[in-house]
Amino acid sequence: MNNLYFSLALFGTSILAGFLGAMTGLGGGVVIVPALCLLFKVDVHYALGASLVSVIATSSGAAAAYVREGYSNIRIGMFLEVATTLGALLGAYLTAKVSGNWIGVIFGVVLLYSAWTSMHEHDARPADHPADPLALRLNLRGTYPVGDHKEKYVAEHVPAAFGIMFGAGTLSGLLGIGSGAVKVLAMDQAMKLPFKVSTTTSNFMIGVTAAASAGFYLSRGYILPGLAMPVMLGVLVGSLVGSRVLTVAKVKTIRVAFVVVIAALGLEMIFNGATGRL
């Protein structure tokens, strides 16, 4: 396949990945890397580079829409970015130390985990108890639209969420993904934020987290312009359409289909990594 057809095929695949990633809140990155490695036989480190670039584009592109709707919380986002960017530095450093096959195995585990969590998603509403004093001191609270009025929320378990976010950042740097699933875990499960606040704030943070490993990726030669170009443009187009649909459509059926795809890719990544084929 020559470069033109290869780029077009990548572009098409990336549109689909971006669309599904935005609709499910998992981001396009989680399927781009396995798609590049397994379908297009691209080297793992090149795949990480192309994915990371597309992750920055999607996060930034979709954030504009979310911010307008008033779901994302910029204080909570900024606070947790201290943890994710530090984690991303560690993760990016590790990409040079860990072999491609190991990255594949870890990637597969994260994919399976992402699939599992998105099947167990629920709107964790906080129980009626006194608010976390640390969250109040750090002003980690806000309001979000429910119907035609606004509901208040305060974050819980701040130290745990901060720790999980460091882990999310490490995975982001190591795997070239936004690790939306882990970020949502920190905000949805630990901080007990409303689901839409978690997903949109997570998305808001992804660009900054990914930017923290981008310098390292660039200087290590992971980012090939010819490869990153169709992937970035495709994921961007797909995710812009996907995030429009997210706010109007019921996503249950698509989510289930996507979860099956992610789980299958996860198993294949683990298999290929464990047998030394990546």
Add this chain to the structure above:
Amino acid sequence: MEEGSDLASELGRELGLGNDHGLEMAMGRMLQIGVTVAALVVLAGGILYLRQFGSTQPDYQHFHGAPQGLVSVHGILRGLIHLDAQSVIGFGILLLIATPICRVIFGVVGFDLLRDRFYALVSAVVLGILLFSFFLRQ
């Protein structure tokens, strides 16, 4: 010093950073503009690239690392002057990476205008980490 911060706050208010929602909207707009410009530059570079190399067969299967001129800001800018296709794409990618960094700068200025010292500081710490990571290996 005083004059400088007055100028900054005036500029900030001009950009609508005077309240929480204004800051959010300004960040959103900035991200949108950054991503759009970056994508257009990447697209332009991509068209150049495919016209030049569309019929070749690139080797992505084996890791060699990107060519020497495409692994640093300096190298990419030098290639950009000669309208080298891959450097144009690379420049678009640099603009893209700069977009979230700009968003954090907006945070530093915006929270300062909101008299929210703590979050201005938090934003400054994030900015410091980002700049450290980017210039560490250049």
